[in-house]
Amino acid sequence: MLKQLKRLSLSLLLPLMAALTLSFAMPSMANESAAAKSAEKEMTQLAGADIWREVRAGQEGYTTSQWPEHGVLISTAGETWFVLKEKWMSPLGALAIFGSLVMVTLAYFVVGPLKLSKPKTGRKIKRWSRMDRALHWSMAFSFLTLAFSGLCLVYGKHFLKPILPSEIWGMIIYAAKQYHNYMGPIFFILLMCVLLKWWRKSIFNKTDIQWFMKMGGMVGKHKGSHPSAGFSNGGEKAIYWLLIVFGIVVAFSGFVLDFPMFGQLRRDMELSNLVHMLSALILICGFIFHIYIGLFGMEAGLDGMVTGDVDETWAKEHHDLWYHEVKDLPENQPQDKKVD
Ligand code: HEM
Known part of the structure; x- marks a missing residue:
């Protein structure tokens, strides 16, 4: 009898307790699901089309950072920069190169x-000092x-990335970026040395107009006519000033990108990037011609920049006015020749 009573009380008590527990738990579960629903709604609204439309339109949001433009997640003018760089400058630059x-x-x-019109005489004329040559080759x-690391940064993703394992590509592009960042200021210092050392002999004069009118005696009916020139001819002076002007532009726009801690805004960085790229491309194309003439385009032209001396025939034919100025100097007399 006692056993039966115990079983009955258990069978009544258990559902009662369960009902009580549920009745206490229900409101909190209901609260939780309401909270989850509202969070979900909030999330949906946050990631909703309206919000993203505003973000894409350049709408400024809220951030604790005080830096200008930090509240702007997507910069709309940046899209213009991207199009100008990737769709215009990059392909046109490749085409120009x-x-x-x-x-x-x-x-x-x-x-x-x-070619030289007459055979070399073997007499050497001093043209470039050891300092000049060191400066030229460092430059x-x-x-x-x-130029190579910069071109790798712009075009590497099209030519190298698809054919390299991603770790190798990552290492190359990281090294290119670091190298470019550190070598840029060194280039600028060398450029300033080139400016100080060679500006005087690179000033244009009347002789250069004649030189340009005869196209340097390099093409067409003027080929081999050897127009008059002083130490530098019109073409060399042009390449020198191209280097100085665009070199300064490329270096300064590079500094703006290299040191972004002087309050530059995104617009400044984008503009500097475009200016940097354009001036670098102009320099690269210009120096393709310079290197061609130095290496292949002119017989005996490279001797001066390698040994410091040029042959008398080369001096007479390409820089006659300079040759007449220096031919009687003691350093250019065969017996006084000393190794520089
Ligand atoms: C393989 C590459 C290069 C070769 C073979 C080369 C060759 C030469 C030669 C032979 C000269 C002397 C011309 C003369 O005696 O009249 C010269 C001058 C010069 N080079 Fe280069 N060069 C090279 C690269 C460069 C580069 C990359 C720059 C600058 C970014 C440069 C800047 C100059 C300047 C400013 C002069 C002096 C022009 C003058 O006033 O006469 N060169 N180069």
């Missing part, structure tokens, strides 16, 4: 290199390596 390479190749095969090294 390719075009310059095609032109020097044609110049070599169609016009042919500029050439910094310029060429900056």
Whole structure:
């Protein structure tokens, strides 16, 4: 009897307790699901089309950062920069570089290199000092390596990325960026040395007009006519000032990008990026012609920049006015020749 009573009380008590527990739990569960629903709604609204439309339109939001423009998640003017850089400047730049390479190749095969008209005499004329040569080759090294790393940053994703394992590509592009950042200021210092050392002999004069009118004696009916020139001819002066002007522009726009801690806004960075790229492309194309003439386009032209001396025949034919100025200097007399 006692056992039966116990069983009955248990069978009544258990559902009662369950009912009580549920009745206490129900409101909190209901609250939780309401909270979850409202959070979900909030999330949906946050990621909703309206919000994103505003973000995409450049709408400023709220942030605790005090830096200008930090509240703007998407910069609409940045889209214009992106289009100008990726859709215009990058392909046109590639075309310009390719075009310059095609032109020097044609110049070599169609016009042919500029040969000396008379045989070399063997008498050496001092042209470039050890300091000049060190400056030239350091400048050439910094310029060429900056050009390669810069081109890798712009075009690498089209040509290298697809063919390299991603770790290798990552290492290359990281190294290119770091190298470019640190070599840029060194290029600028060398450029200033080139400006201080060679500006005087690079000032244009009347002789250069004649030189340009005869196209440097390099093409067409003027080929081999050897127009008069002083230490530098019109073409060398032009390439020198191209280097100075666009070199300064490329260096300053590079500094704006290299040191973004002087309050530059995104607009300033975008503009600097476009100016930097355009001036670098102009320099690269210009120096394709300079390098072509130095290496292949002119017989005996490279000797001066390698050894410091040029042959008398080369001096007479390409820089006659300078030759007459310096031919009687003691350093240019065969017996006084000393190694520099
Ligand atoms: C392989 C690459 C290069 C070669 C073979 C080369 C060759 C030469 C040669 C032979 C000269 C002397 C011309 C003369 O005696 O009249 C010269 C001058 C010069 N080079 Fe280069 N060069 C190269 C790269 C560069 C680069 C990359 C730059 C600058 C970014 C540069 C800037 C200059 C300047 C400013 C002069 C002096 C022009 C003058 O006033 O006469 N060169 N180069």
